[in-house]
Amino acid sequence: MSIRAPVPPFTRESAIEKVRLAEDGWNSRNPERVSLAYTADCKWRNRAEFVQGREAIVGLLARKWTRELDYRLIKELWAFDGNRIAVRFAYEYHDDSGQWYRAYGNENWEFAADGLMQHRLASINEAPIAASERKFHWDMNAPRPADHPGLSEFGF
Template sequence: MAELKEAAKPPLPPFTRETAEKKVKAAQDLWNTKDPAVVKMGYTPDSIWRNRSTFLKGRDEIEAWLTDKWSVENGYRLRKELFSFTDNKIAVQFWYEWHDTTGQWWRTYGLEDWTFAEDGRMRKRMMSGNDLKLTEEERWFKDGVDVNEVVIDEKHW
């Protein structure tokens, strides 16, 4: 039986500023589903990741890691913004808020560099991030707030 070829994930490389920005927002929307089985399909079967000090390879490891992540990161809401791009690479800055099992809110922020396969799936993701403890008043991404409309600048750090 012939193996089915997976559909491409546009926009495809080589990227322009417009297509790189679309790719970043598509990734943001995908992650905001908080569905590991759906998210892993945006990556090649042999995709490699570094997430802080964790190294992963392949969709099964990605799905398991995301399942664990979102079992403790409750109320997760993410924003990604284009930082830089080339033909098949994109760098993003990101911010997301979540609360742990005790109810403590956190903001995680940092940078990612991505490399894409020809079919538009990510084949490499390298993430560096930091966590900041928040009070309720310091939160940006409260319920009902469009994460894309929040003004993020140095005054808000």
């Protein structure tokens, strides 16, 4: 069995670490890399789309990042208990017409003993924004710098 640290039961510190690792993975915009954080049969709800398994997760993420260009994401711990973590997040992207959006949402995560996520439920809303309203600025495909503000600092 492969271990994906940190593993449950989570402490505040390990839950924060798990959230930041997930954020960094998603900001890579690499569906295959991201899928390795989930069990082979992980169940997802992403908006109104329901998928199960890594292959389906890779497909969903590949479609997502084909439409959501220059994607940058910030996640923040909301709550944790045992093998579960609740996260709030926001991300910014533009479509192929150049229109920018900011999406806000919440995720509920459940982990297997090996630290892989086995269940992910995401609720997401988005709104168009002007390019001048963007808040998330760092190099593409890179983790958010440690000194870049998080969601609380932005008041999101």
